[in-house]
Amino acid sequence: MKYDVVVIGAGLAGFSSALAAVELGKKVIVVAKGLGNLYSSSGYIDFLGYYPTTTSWPVTNPLQALEGLVSENPEHPYAKVGKESIIRSVNAFLKASGEMGLSYAGSLDSNLLMPTAAGALSPTSLYPGANGKDVKKAREMVVVGIKELIDFYPLIVAQNLERQLGKKVEALWVELGLDLGRELNSYDLALTLEQEKNVIGLINKLKSWGVKDKLVLIPAVLGIKDWQQVINRLESQLECQVMEIPTLPPSVMGYRLAQSFMHYLKKKGVEFIIGHPVVHVDCRAGRCREIAIETAAHRLKKIAGEAFCLATGGILGEGLQVFPKGIREVVFNLPVKTAETHSLEDFFSLEEQPLALAGVMTNEFLQPVDVETGEAALTNVFVAGATLAGYDPFLEKSGNGVALATGYRAGQLAAGGGKVNE
Amino acid sequence: MSNEKERNLDYCLKCSTCHTQCPVVKSHLPFPGPKQMGPELERLRLARGNKETLEIDEALNYCTNCKRCDLACPHGVKPSFYNLKNKGKLQNKFLIRFRDWILAHNVWWSKMAGRVPALANLALRLSLTKRAMGMVGIADRDFPIYRKHPIKISKAVRDKKALYYAGCYASYNEPQIIQAAVNILESCGYQVELAPVACCGTPMVSNGLWDETARLAGKNTDIFLKYIEQGYKIVTTCPSCGLALKEEYEQIIPGEKSKILKANVWELFELLEEEDNLPFEPAEKLADKAYYHVPCHLKAQGIGIPAANLLKDLAVDELVVDDNYCCGISGTYGFKKEKYPIAMDIGKPLFDDIKKSRATLVISDCGTCKLQIVHGTGIEVKHPAEILARYLKKAQ
Numbered sequence: 001m002k003y004d005v006v007v008i009g010a011g012l013a014g015f016s017s018a019l020a021a022v023e024l025g026k027k028v029i030v031v032a033k034g035l036g037n038l039y040s041s042s043g044y045i046d047f048l049g050y051y052p053t054t055t056s057w058p059v060t061n062p063l064q065a066l067e068g069l070v071s072e073n074p075e076h077p078y079a080k081v082g083k084e085s086i087i088r089s090v091n092a093f094l095k096a097s098g099e100m101g102l103s104y105a106g107s108l109d110s111n112l113l114m115p116t117a118a119g120a121l122s123p124t125s126l127y128p129g130a131n132g133k134d135v136k137k138a139r140e141m142v143v144v145g146i147k148e149l150i151d152f153y154p155l156i157v158a159q160n161l162e163r164q165l166g167k168k169v170e171a172l173w174v175e176l177g178l179d180l181g182r183e184l185n186s187y188d189l190a191l192t193l194e195q196e197k198n199v200i201g202l203i204n205k206l207k208s209w210g211v212k213d214k215l216v217l218i219p220a221v222l223g224i225k226d227w228q229q230v231i232n233r234l235e236s237q238l239e240c241q242v243m244e245i246p247t248l249p250p251s252v253m254g255y256r257l258a259q260s261f262m263h264y265l266k267k268k269g270v271e272f273i274i275g276h277p278v279v280h281v282d283c284r285a286g287r288c289r290e291i292a293i294e295t296a297a298h299r300l301k302k303i304a305g306e307a308f309c310l311a312t313g314g315i316l317g318e319g320l321q322v323f324p325k326g327i328r329e330v331v332f333n334l335p336v337k338t339a340e341t342h343s344l345e346d347f348f349s350l351e352e353q354p355l356a357l358a359g360v361m362t363n364e365f366l367q368p369v370d371v372e373t374g375e376a377a378l379t380n381v382f383v384a385g386a387t388l389a390g391y392d393p394f395l396e397k398s399g400n401g402v403a404l405a406t407g408y409r410a411g412q413l414a415a416g417g418g419k420v421n422e
Numbered sequence: 423m424s425n426e427k428e429r430n431l432d433y434c435l436k437c438s439t440c441h442t443q444c445p446v447v448k449s450h451l452p453f454p455g456p457k458q459m460g461p462e463l464e465r466l467r468l469a470r471g472n473k474e475t476l477e478i479d480e481a482l483n484y485c486t487n488c489k490r491c492d493l494a495c496p497h498g499v500k501p502s503f504y505n506l507k508n509k510g511k512l513q514n515k516f517l518i519r520f521r522d523w524i525l526a527h528n529v530w531w532s533k534m535a536g537r538v539p540a541l542a543n544l545a546l547r548l549s550l551t552k553r554a555m556g557m558v559g560i561a562d563r564d565f566p567i568y569r570k571h572p573i574k575i576s577k578a579v580r581d582k583k584a585l586y587y588a589g590c591y592a593s594y595n596e597p598q599i600i601q602a603a604v605n606i607l608e609s610c611g612y613q614v615e616l617a618p619v620a621c622c623g624t625p626m627v628s629n630g631l632w633d634e635t636a637r638l639a640g641k642n643t644d645i646f647l648k649y650i651e652q653g654y655k656i657v658t659t660c661p662s663c664g665l666a667l668k669e670e671y672e673q674i675i676p677g678e679k680s681k682i683l684k685a686n687v688w689e690l691f692e693l694l695e696e697e698d699n700l701p702f703e704p705a706e707k708l709a710d711k712a713y714y715h716v717p718c719h720l721k722a723q724g725i726g727i728p729a730a731n732l733l734k735d736l737a738v739d740e741l742v743v744d745d746n747y748c749c750g751i752s753g754t755y756g757f758k759k760e761k762y763p764i765a766m767d768i769g770k771p772l773f774d775d776i777k778k779s780r781a782t783l784v785i786s787d788c789g790t791c792k793l794q795i796v797h798g799t800g801i802e803v804k805h806p807a808e809i810l811a812r813y814l815k816k817a818q
Contacts (some may be wrong), residue, residue, distance in 0.1 A: 001726070035479040039439040180451050187442050188451060250438035259442075263746060272745075275493025276724035295724040297668040299682045318497065400572070 001090050002304040003029045005414045006291060007138045007317065008278055008331055009311035011036030012400055013385025013407035015261045016089065017309035019096055022410025024305055028270045029303060031293055033277040036258065037317055042122070042246035043220075043253030044114055045093070045104070045404060047086070048078075049123035051164075053352060058123035059388025062106040063087075077402050080364050081163050081409040085420075086401075087407035088124070089352075097128075102256060103228075105126050115217055115245050117152055119143075119160025123397055128253065129228055134242045134401075135165060138215035145205065147175040150183050151248045154217045161217075170214075173268050174205040180232045185209075185253065186247040189221040199230055203237050220244035220253045227256070235373070275300075276341040278331050287380050288332070293317040307414035310334075310360075310368075314386030314393075320359060329387065332366040334377060337389040338360045359389030365418055366410050379418065382410035428468070428471065429726070433497040434461035440491035440501055444800035445748040446484050446571025449767035450803050453484045453491070456491035459508075460501025469697035483518075486752035486768075487628050489722040506598045521559040526629035527756035529621035532568070539568035565794055571597035575604055580613035581590070583647045584693075587617035587667075589660035591789025592805075602811035603690055609814045610699035612664035616655070619645055620702060622666040625754050627674065635689045639671045643679050646686075656687045659807050661719035661787050662753065663688050668723060689793050690807060691728035702736055702813045712738040713781035714806075715772065716745035717788035718752075729806035733785060736813045741777050747772035751794035763818065766798065785809065789815070 005016045005021040010032035021028045048062040051069055059065040066086065070079045078086060090108055099106040106112060108365070111123035115135055115276045120141060135141065141161070145154030158171035178184065178192055193200045220228040246253040257282045258351050266272065273293060280292035280300055292300035310317030312331055320336065321328045327336045339354035359381050362367050367376040368383055384406040386393065393399035412420045434457070441447060441455040467476065482505055491501040514522070524531075534782070535542030546565045556562060567635055575619040584607045592599040600616070607614045619642050627635040658664035671689045672680040694700060698729055710785045716727055727743060750768030755761050776781055776784060776799050784795055792803040 001731075033498060035439050035443070035494045037437070037496055039442060039496075040437045078638060080632070182452065182454050184451075185438060185441070187438065191448060236552070249436075250442050255442050266746070271726065273724060273726050275495075275722070295668075296665060296722060297687055298681075299685060299727055344637060 002028050004306050005083060005309065005411065006031065006305035006307070007311060007411070008032065008291065008307045008336075009036065009309075009313060009317070009385070010034075010262070010272070010274055011038045011311060011313055011403060012261075013311035013313075013315060013403035013410075014309065015265060016093070016404050017311055017411035018265050018406025018416065019092060019385055020408045021415040022268045022270050023092070024412065024415040026415045029273065030265070030270060031273045031276070031278060031291070031303065031396070032312075033318070034275055037313065038258040038261075040251055041257070041400065042116070042248035042251060042256035043257045044124040044129055044246065045126035045400040046121060046122065046124040046397045047401030047405075049111065050395060053395040057355060058113065058121075059111055061109055062111055062125055066108075069395075070276060071389075075361075076295050077388045077391055077406050078398075080362060080366060081405055085409045086405040089405045091124070092408060093404055096261075096264060100260040102128055113331075115157065115161060117120075117157065117219065117247050118246055118363055119157035121161075125401065128256070129231065133215060133241050135161065135215065135217070135243075140170075140214040141217060142170040142172060142209075142211055142214050143217045145171065145173045146189060146284070147173055148183055148184050148220065149189050149219060149221060152186075153417055154402070157217070158246070169191065170200075172209055174202065174209070176201050176205070185250055186219060186221045186252050187250040188225045190227070190252045193221060193223045193230060194226065197392055199233065203234060206238055207232070209379060211238050213240060215241045215243060217243050219247045220251070221247070221357050224252060224256065256304050282331055283332065286376065286378055290330070290379055307382065307417065308409070309382050309384055309410045309414050310387060310412070311384045311403075312387055314359065316317075319387040322355075329360055332378065332381065334360045334383075335371045337371050350395075352395055356392040356394055357390060360387050361389045365413055366406060367418070374413045380414070382413045384410035428644055431461050431464055434495075434550060435497060436462065437496065440494045443490045443494040445488060445490065445750065445768040446486055446764065449750075451566055452481070452485060454478065454481055456485070456501035456505065459485065460491070460504040461499055464504045465506075465802055475508065475513070479508055479515075483514065484757050485509065485763070485777075486748070486750075487582065488718040488748050488752055490718060490748065493722060494681065505597045506627055506670070506673070507632065512629070512630055512777045513720070514630070516587045516630040517559060518631060522754075523756065524558065525560070525757060526626040526631050528754065529590050529665060532590055533569045534619070535722065536570060536594040537546060539570050541617045542568045557744065559759045561759045563757065563758050563797060564793070566591070566595040566789070568594055569597055571601065573597065573600050573604060575614055575616070576608055578613065580611060582610075582612045582625050583652070583654040584612040584614050584657045585617050585646070586614055586657045587619060587663060587798050589658065589663035589789075590621055593620075594633065594735070596788060596805070597804045599808055600661060602805070602807040603657070604636055605811045606690065606694070606701070606807060607657065610697050615654070616650070617649075622660045622663040623674075624666045624670070626671065628753055628755070630672070636674050639675050642677065643671060643683050645685050647679060650682060651684045656683070657693055658687060659787065659805065660789060661677065661689070661717045661723065665719040665722055689723060689728065691732065692723075693723045694732070697727050700732075701815050702732065703815045704736060705813055707739055707755040708737045708809060708812070709781070709783040710738070711740045711742070711781045712783040712785055713779050714730070714744065715747070715775050715776070715784060715786040715791060717741065717786060718748050720787055721745050728809065729787070732810055733806060737809050742781060744772070744775060747775065749794040749798075751790045753790050756790075756794060756806040765794070769794055769798050774775045776801060
């Protein structure tokens with residue numbers, strides 16, 4: 001079977017590549033070893049939270065900060081794809097997210113500080129359905145914990161928020177009276193809140209606490225499908241504002257994005273084979289002709305393509321594998337740029353860890369290049385997301401932003417034979 | 423347990439992505455899910471010397487063995503393996519064991535019923551039979567109809583040889599699938615023989631009969647290997663039989679034999695992808711709009727959906743291909759009284775999606791998926807081989 005574009009990897013970068021290619025009318029398949037780490041993510045799309053990375057003040061206008069970054073740091077993936085391309089990816093994502101029923105809000109012009117499950121504030125540009133809600137602006141806030149839910153402690157969240165925002169944040173516990181004979185994670189709880197009686201139960205519990213006119217921060221468990229309706233009901237019946245906080249894995253906000261995005265792409269005609277790793281590639285004269293995945297029979301299933309997007313992730317995603325003597329890119333064995341020392345003496349140092357910058361070097365067309373000569377190693381392979389070298393997603397808070405922007409660009413380049421019609 | 427499998431456990435980061443893909447968790451929240459029942463508790467079992475079962479292991483009865491957890495794992499862990507293996511160590515109550523044993527040996531009852539299909543079909547519809555089944559914990563739902571049908575096979579000797587393994591469902595309930603598969607293989611130039619193998623063992627291992635499955639798998643493997651030595655390819659049309667030979671046998675009876683076997687097993691349309699010239703020609707389309715339900719065990723084979731493109735080209739104007747949903751029946755699972763409501767709840771999103779699509783025909787490779795979809799939607803379901811055999815070139 002031959003495809004116009006073969007995407008390897010099923011995280012945000014891979015989905016974004018597939019979106020770009022299918023929008024250009026191409027026949028697209030996504031293959032991956034498993035579902036991506038998007039399922040464990042916050043669902044926030046952060047483009048640039050801190051720049052320069054040494055500052056402890058979050059970026060307020062990412063687009064402006066990006067301009068500085070692009071000129072000062074030409075090896076950064078954002079510099080490779082350029083500002084216009086980043087903006088295009090945001091517009092494409094906002095449009096698609098609306099069509100998939102997720103309606104992300106936000107823009108590149110400003111960062112919103114969004115709370116995390118530890119009560120930290122994460123600067124992020126795009127976020128699901130939280131339009132007009134802002135912990136900085138809210139006058140009164142209350143963090144709600146649910147007794148049945150593991151790994152979410154409203155007192156810690158409230159205390160940390162209080163310290164950072166300099167205003168009083170209340171915390172309270174509610175018990176929904178669920179007895180399922182086991183502890184419940186956020187996905188489980190989100191399933192229970194798909195049931196009418198539990199939504200009513202939650203509303204009644206909160207009524208007795210008096211949350212009127214407050215911003216209610218609640219772990220993201222308000223349903224896996226119909227969460228927006230649950231939020232609307234809570235808001236209208238309790239006369240308050242409701243904002244969900246992403247939880248530890250399984251993160252329902254990440255799940256909603258990953259699941260909706262995949263279903264959306266399937267509806268657009270993108271094929272998926274998930275659960276079977278790429279174990280073989282056929283590359284000749286600087287081009288990849290086909291890849292092969294390992295089937296259940298341990299035979300190879302060959303998949304030929306005009307172009308390929310490599311979006312297998314970084315070290316956590318296992319697109320890069322770390323060995324005592326170096327780092328390997330797992331699919332094409334592409335040259336990986338690494339530092340002499342991988343990590344700083346102090347593991348929890350807030351300075352850049354050299355390992356975070358390791359990855360596949362590319363040219364401005366996202367084609368992988370030889371680290372020494374800068375020549376393109378493969379001309380019809382386009383690299384996206386955490387596999388890329390030259391940025392520190394952890395300090396910059398740019399992981400999903402880079403995935404989205406480089407993924408989209410890689411998809412367009414793959415669809416256009418290395419060119420993008422602008 | 424082999425070191426390889428123990429190492430596999432260590433790749434589990436407890437991200438719970440598999441938990442979010444488990445159809446049972448979604449429909450029956452008391453089920454702790456694949457991450458906990460699989461890699462998480464396996465560490466505890468190993469730490470305790472891997473001898474006793476844990477109290478919580480009883481929940482393994484609720485695993486359907488759909489394999490969606492295996493495919494979901496971002497790090498290559500296969501929770502279903504631990505679940506199947508530990509199911510085999512459970513000490514269930516007598517009545518449950520008895521009922522599960524009856525369902526696990528479906529092949530025996532099918533063989534008997536297959537001799538006198540009319541009588542068997544009548545007996546299965548009697549209220550007395552249904553009451554008796556209810557008493558042992560079998561759900562009150564329609565059983566597949568037994569049919570007998572002589573199969574026509576060419577005796578011509580050819581270089582390309584296929585041993586077609588039909589499995590129980592096609593053998594006893596829909597022999598027309600066998601004829602269709604044989605016709606397609608013969609048109610592709612294969613000398614076809616029917617495998618002298620009855621049950622693959624999937625119903626047994628799913629019902630916790632690990633040791634008995636191991637014996638059966640060993641016996642079956644020896645038969646298959648004799649044909650493989652003579653140059654035969656093993657061809658399946660039942661996704662669960664196919665997956666058993668390709669993946670589960672190697673887990674149940676690890677070794678050189680199961681390795682050789684798995685490398686020689688082909689799903690019918692997977693094999694057709696290797697052919698240069700396909701023996702099909704256009705004819706009148708069978709439906710304007712059809713809905714292809716991809717069975718979980720076809721998805722788990724990692725071969726894509728090889729029949730889909732042929733179906734699109736030849737048989738239907740518009741084909742909705744779906745691999746998002748599990749139908750819920752999971753072989754014998756949906757025939758168990760206490761699991762029937764779960765099976766129907768798992769299947770509901772699929773039934774709704776089929777109805778919403780307004781397709782007049784459903785296509786699916788799996789016999790029990792078919793039973794469940796007909797039960798849930800009332801819409802006709804056909805095997806892709808049965809459909810595509812109609813488009814074989816005439817005058818060969």
